[in-house]
Amino acid sequence: MSSDRAAAPSALLLIAALAAASPAPAQEVIAVLSSAPGPYQAAFDGFLKAFGREVPRVRLPARPPAAGARVVVAFGGEAAVQPYPADALLIACMAPGLGARLRHRGPFVFVSMKPAPGRLLSELRRLQPGLKRLAVLSDGRDTAGYIPDLRRAGAAIGVEIVSPRAAGPNGVPSALRALLAAKADAIWLAPDPSLATPENFQTIKQFSWDNRVPFYAPTRGLAVAGAAAAVSVGAEEEGRLAADLARRALAGEELPEVVYPTRTSITVNLESAKNSGLALPQNGLGKDVEALR
Amino acid sequence: MKLQAKFLALILGAGLLASVLVLVLIQGSVHSIIIGGIEKSSVVLAIASMHDLAAALASGRETDLLPVLQKLQREEGALYAAALDPDGKVLAHTTVTERGRVEVDEFTRAGLSAGEPRLKKGIVRGEPVLLITVPVWPPAADEEFLLSGPLRTGLKSRLGTLKLAVPLRAPEETETRILRDISLIVVLIGAIVCGLFVLLARGMLAPIHGLMAGIARIGRGQFDVKVPVLSRDELGELAESFNAMSGELARTTVSKEYVEGILENMDDMLVVTDPEGRIQTVNRAAAEALDGSEVVGRPLDAIFESPPKEEVVRDAEVVLRVKNGGRMPALYSSTVFRGRDGRLRGFIGVAKDITARKRSEEALLAAKLAAEASNRELETFSYSVAHDLRAPLRAVDGFSQLLLSEYSGRLDEAGKDYLTRVRQGSKRMGHLIDDLLNLSRITRTVLRPESVDLSALAAAIGDELRRSEPGRQVDFVVAPNVRAWGDANLLRVTLVNLLGNAWKYTGKHPTARIEFGAENRGGSTVYFVRDDGAGFDMSLSKRLFEPFTRLHAANEFEGTGIGLATVQRVISRHGGRVWAESAVERGAAFYFTLWERKS
Numbered sequence: 001m002s003s004d005r006a007a008a009p010s011a012l013l014l015i016a017a018l019a020a021a022s023p024a025p026a027q028e029v030i031a032v033l034s035s036a037p038g039p040y041q042a043a044f045d046g047f048l049k050a051f052g053r054e055v056p057r058v059r060l061p062a063r064p065p066a067a068g069a070r071v072v073v074a075f076g077g078e079a080a081v082q083p084y085p086a087d088a089l090l091i092a093c094m095a096p097g098l099g100a101r102l103r104h105r106g107p108f109v110f111v112s113m114k115p116a117p118g119r120l121l122s123e124l125r126r127l128q129p130g131l132k133r134l135a136v137l138s139d140g141r142d143t144a145g146y147i148p149d150l151r152r153a154g155a156a157i158g159v160e161i162v163s164p165r166a167a168g169p170n171g172v173p174s175a176l177r178a179l180l181a182a183k184a185d186a187i188w189l190a191p192d193p194s195l196a197t198p199e200n201f202q203t204i205k206q207f208s209w210d211n212r213v214p215f216y217a218p219t220r221g222l223a224v225a226g227a228a229a230a231v232s233v234g235a236e237e238e239g240r241l242a243a244d245l246a247r248r249a250l251a252g253e254e255l256p257e258v259v260y261p262t263r264t265s266i267t268v269n270l271e272s273a274k275n276s277g278l279a280l281p282q283n284g285l286g287k288d289v290e291a292l293r
Numbered sequence: 294m295k296l297q298a299k300f301l302a303l304i305l306g307a308g309l310l311a312s313v314l315v316l317v318l319i320q321g322s323v324h325s326i327i328i329g330g331i332e333k334s335s336v337v338l339a340i341a342s343m344h345d346l347a348a349a350l351a352s353g354r355e356t357d358l359l360p361v362l363q364k365l366q367r368e369e370g371a372l373y374a375a376a377l378d379p380d381g382k383v384l385a386h387t388t389v390t391e392r393g394r395v396e397v398d399e400f401t402r403a404g405l406s407a408g409e410p411r412l413k414k415g416i417v418r419g420e421p422v423l424l425i426t427v428p429v430w431p432p433a434a435d436e437e438f439l440l441s442g443p444l445r446t447g448l449k450s451r452l453g454t455l456k457l458a459v460p461l462r463a464p465e466e467t468e469t470r471i472l473r474d475i476s477l478i479v480v481l482i483g484a485i486v487c488g489l490f491v492l493l494a495r496g497m498l499a500p501i502h503g504l505m506a507g508i509a510r511i512g513r514g515q516f517d518v519k520v521p522v523l524s525r526d527e528l529g530e531l532a533e534s535f536n537a538m539s540g541e542l543a544r545t546t547v548s549k550e551y552v553e554g555i556l557e558n559m560d561d562m563l564v565v566t567d568p569e570g571r572i573q574t575v576n577r578a579a580a581e582a583l584d585g586s587e588v589v590g591r592p593l594d595a596i597f598e599s600p601p602k603e604e605v606v607r608d609a610e611v612v613l614r615v616k617n618g619g620r621m622p623a624l625y626s627s628t629v630f631r632g633r634d635g636r637l638r639g640f641i642g643v644a645k646d647i648t649a650r651k652r653s654e655e656a657l658l659a660a661k662l663a664a665e666a667s668n669r670e671l672e673t674f675s676y677s678v679a680h681d682l683r684a685p686l687r688a689v690d691g692f693s694q695l696l697l698s699e700y701s702g703r704l705d706e707a708g709k710d711y712l713t714r715v716r717q718g719s720k721r722m723g724h725l726i727d728d729l730l731n732l733s734r735i736t737r738t739v740l741r742p743e744s745v746d747l748s749a750l751a752a753a754i755g756d757e758l759r760r761s762e763p764g765r766q767v768d769f770v771v772a773p774n775v776r777a778w779g780d781a782n783l784l785r786v787t788l789v790n791l792l793g794n795a796w797k798y799t800g801k802h803p804t805a806r807i808e809f810g811a812e813n814r815g816g817s818t819v820y821f822v823r824d825d826g827a828g829f830d831m832s833l834s835k836r837l838f839e840p841f842t843r844l845h846a847a848n849e850f851e852g853t854g855i856g857l858a859t860v861q862r863v864i865s866r867h868g869g870r871v872w873a874e875s876a877v878e879r880g881a882a883f884y885f886t887l888w889e890r891k892s
Contacts, residue, residue: 036437077436096439196439221442 029246030069034076034094035060039235043075043094046239051246071246075239077193089249093238096191096218099258100141109255111241113191113218113233114146116260117153120188123231123264125157126289128186128214129281133160135184135213137175137204140165143190145258172200176207184213189227191218201225205272212277223267224292228276233261267292297494304490312479316472323471327464331423335459336410338368339427342455350376350384350429350452355392358385365457372417372458376429379451381405396456400424405454414461421461429453500528504535515550517543562613562623562644565630566593568637570604582646584616593642597625604640605629613644622651669737676733679726686726690719721853728855731786732840735862740780747820748775750788751809758796766803767796772810775820777887783863790856791822791883797850798881799826817886825880837873860885 031047033040044057055073058064064072064082073091074080080092086106092098093111102108115123125131134154136147143163151161164178165171172195179187189196189204196218205226208215217227241259249255267290273280285291342365349357362374366387375386381396396402404411404426415424429452503520510518518539522532556563562579566572570593575583583596594600598612598620606627613621623644630639693715701709748771755769777784792807799805808823829837829844836842838861841854860883864871868888875881 034436039440094440096436191439193436193439198438201438219440219442221438221440223442225442 028069028250029055029071029073030064031055031057031073031075032064032079032082033057033059034078036076036078040075040079040094042235043239043242046234046236047073047075047093047243047246048239049236050240050243052243071249073242073246075242089255091242091245091249093242094235097142097193100144103257108257109245109249110258111238111245112146112258112260113238114143114260115231115233115264116262117146117150118156119260119262119264120150120231121153121157121159123266124186124188124216125159126285127216127229127231127266127268127280128278131159131185133162133182133184133186135179135182135187136161136163136190137166137172137179137187137195138163138190138192139168139171139194142192146190146260166195169194169197169200172203176204180207180211180213186214186216188216189218189222196222201227208276209272214273214276214278220265220267220290223269223272226272227269228273228278229266229268231264231266233264237261237263266290297491297498300494301487301491304487308483308486312483315479316476319475320468320472323468323475327468327471328423328461331459331461331464332412332425335369335371335423335425335457336412336427339365339410339425339455339457343427343429346376346455347429347431347452350378351431353378353384355385355389359387359389362387365455369457369459372420372422372460374458375456377401377405377454377456379405379453381454384453401426401454401456404428404456415458417458421465422458423461425455425457425459427455427457429455497528499523500532504532507535507539511539511542513550514553516546560646562646564588564593564596564642564644566639566642568639570594570640572596573639579644582615582621583613593640601625601627610647611644622647672733672736675729679729679733682726683723686719686722690716690723693719725853725855728853728859732855732859732862735783735786735859735866738780738783740783740866742779743781745777745779745781745784746775747777747784747788747811748773748809750781750785751775751792751822754785754788754792755807755809758792762796762800765800766805767799768804768806770806770808770810772808775809775811777818777820779867779887780863783866787860787863787885788822790860794856794883795822795824795826795881797826797852798828798845799824800850801827817889819884819886821882821884823880823882828875828877828879828881830877831875834873834875838871 029051031044033044048054060078060082064079064084067085069085069088071089071091072084073093074082075094077095077098080090080095080098080102084090084106088106090102090105090108091111092102092108094113095110096113099110099112102110114120121134124134136143136150138147140163147161147163154161162179162182162184164175164182166175176187187204187208201222204215207213208228214228217223217225217230217232219232220230223230223232238261241261245255245259266285266288268280268285269292271293342361345361346358346365349361358376362376362385365371366374371387373387373391375391376384377396378384381401383391383394383396386392396405400411400413400415401424407426408428410425410427413424415422417424431452500520500523503523507518507520516539519536520532522529522536556576559576560578562582563574563576564572564579564583565574572588572591572593575588579588588596596613598614601609601611604627606625609625611623611625613623613625615621624647625642625644627640627642629637630641632638693712696704697709697712697716704712751771752769755771759765759767759769788809792809795805795807799807802825806825809821810823811818811820813819827845827850833844837844838857840858842857843852843854845852861871864885864887869886870889871883871885873881873883
């Protein structure tokens with residue numbers, strides 16, 4: 001199908017969505033984007049597409065609105081930690097590692113960058129069918145609620161979760177040594193900016209290659225940087241989930257504190273996979289898997 | 294083209310191609326290692342300076358930028374280093390006069406908008422350089438690294454661009470030197486490989502050359518050829534197979550060499566012609582006799598004084614024209630020479646030199662003629678003597694009888710006894726003369742051969758003998774149907790003598806057995822007369838058939854000694870021979886054959 005012919009139904013859908021949405025004051029929902037050029041714009045685009053109508057947008061360091069908004073959708077960690085009216089619902093997306101910090105402010109919903117536990121494990125099993133023991137590398141603060149869910153999901157499919165806690169950015173080497181003793185089949189790095197520094201990333205990658213333990217990252221960018229593979233949540237998906245939550249909030253629904261995305265993408269760095277001893281399935285991974293050569 | 298040359302051409306071609314490929318690959322690898330290494334290290338060094346450079350660019354002051362750029366220039370060994378703002382304007386340059394200028398070249402303009410470092414080879418101040426542009430971003434927050442990794446997607450926060458010119462002359466010279474050295478090594482290795490190949494090929498082809506020589510010898514008809522087995526590989530197996538084949542050929546096939554050896558060494562002359570009768574081949578004997586160099590190619594008839602009328606003859610006596618105008622009597626046989634396909638290939642003639650035989654025959658013939666003449670004279674003389682003796686003998690006997698009958702009263706007993714003895718002597722002499730005349734007649738009689746029933750003859754003679762002495766007890770046994778080809782009268786004389794002797798020499802025995810028959814000995818018919826009479830001493834048998842020979846005393850057995858001589862003469866005229874076997878008082882057996890030789 002050509003792009004011209006595809007554009008017509010999209011436009012019709014947008015018009016239909018705008019017509020179906022309940023009329024709301026423009027100030028009810030505002031979007032705040034972090035200042036850095038990262039993928040926040042893509043997430044906002046996904047938000048708009050799913051939300052169905054324009055919302056006011058502020059990109060830091062421009063000053064965010066002081067009052068009047070019922071829902072603030074923050075894109076990025078910088079946007080998520082800005083002071084907002086206490087009665088406004090904060091929906092934070094694209095803000096990895098901030099879930100725990102947001103509990104100290106008013107109402108909020110955190111759109112996590114961690115895939116739903118079952119989804120993450122099934123996707124890792126696609127990459128590594130023989131996976132039996134998965135080491136989750138995190139500092140423990142942002143994964144306190146996630147790890148138990150992950151264990152349950154792992155128990156259902158026969159994957160044991162080991163979680164050597166890294167005590168801050170400098171604790172990665174100790175955590176790696178600990179998981180070596182645990183004889184893990186693979187390492188999954190939680191999307192935690194305090195751990196995922198360039199230096200720690202290099203340390204984990206070197207550990208992975210030296211010990212032939214595949215290293216799975218939470219973002220495509222880290223697969224590009226040298227992780228064996230990534231099971232990532234796309235920026236558009238984060239925006240889509242934020243839009244869904246905003247709509248539900250405006251509709252008066254009670255929302256959960258954390259939402260884990262169920263739509264993920266797989267990116268494989270073939271060279272790193274080979275170096276880390278990841279034997280990819282002979283019958284291929286499917287057309288939805290991006291392979292970096 | 295010889296196999297070795299083909300292999301050499303192949304190895305040279307393959308080696309040349311491989312060398313080119315190796316050099317191209319090595320050139321690529323060396324370039325990748327040297328230039329690629331410079332590219333990587335330059336970019337890495339530039340990125341390593343990003344923190345300082347970002348801070349200096351954020352200030353935008355030349356005084357902050359220059360130290361960073363100069364440090365980079367030193368570390369990179371760069372010709373220059375420059376910091377550009379997002380629009381391409383030079384904010385600082387290690388060549389300070391360049392400050393404020395706006396870069397407009399295509400490579401730099403592309404680098405201003407690229408998110409990744411870019412590289413390109415170029416010329417600066419006449420020197421080959423590697424031009425590098427590296428985007429300069431603000432220091433990354435942790436979240437950005439997590440979300441984007443090493444990539445940058447936005448441009449709004451870009452601080453500017455670093456531009457470097459890294460000289461390439463020294464690395465390129467290094468690359469050229471390495472390639473030159475490697476080329477020399479490749480050429481050297483190629484030469485060594487070619488040399489080794491030539492040696493190896495010679496070693497490998499040696500058995501093949503041996504096989505070729507062996508095959509050529511077999512082609513010349515020498516089947517018993519052995520080639521050396523020089524290796525245990527397929528060629529060695531081939532040589533062993535060849536030896537087995539040649540051995541089998543030598544064992545089962547008459548080789549040309551063998552046949553030629555026989556033909557060359559045979560004493561008889563051999564001549565082979567083509568179908569038209571022109572001489573193609575002669576053996577040594579023929580060549581020596583006929584002047585081989587001249588007769589080859591000439592018609593076969595030319596070698597004869599009078600050629601045989603037929604092309605195929607057997608033992609024909611011919612006269613050959615030999616060297617120096619000579620003549621050679623020869624026994625000549627010829628046959629048709631056909632190929633395996635039945636096609637006429639020519640004729641084969643074999644001539645045997647019979648010069649010596651002809652001379653002997655001529656001498657023998659002369660001697661025979663002389664002997665025959667002498668015999669005729671002697672026989673004529675004997676006949677005349679015998680004939681002439683008859684008249685006075687008849688007179689002696691007749692007058693002796695008249696004296697006994699007319700004057701018996703006047704003669705006393707002694708005189709009568711003398712006269713009686715005279716008459717007995719006359720009779721014996723008469724018998725002797727008859728025998729001599731018979732012997733002479735047998736010699737002179739012309740043979741009239743016919744089929745003779747010897748059994749009937751023997752039976753008839755036996756009856757006569759019985760009638761002559763009816764009182765004797767003699768068992769006369771005659772084998773039936775014994776026939777012979779000969780003169781009936783002479784054969785009868787033979788049997789009369791032999792059977793008569795048997796009758797006579799069994800006369801002292803009260804009973805006797807006389808047997809006539811024939812038996813086959815070695816394909817020849819041997820006739821015999823056998824008795825169980827007095828026999829004789831075999832030591833005397835040599836004289837048995839000589840005339841006037843008597844092996845017994847005259848008073849014991851009568852006889853003239855002519856009978857067996859007559860038998861021998863008759864058998865001789867019939868081309869046979871006669872002999873006897875005997876022992877004293879154990880009988881005698883006389884054997885004879887007929888037509889054993891040409892009469």
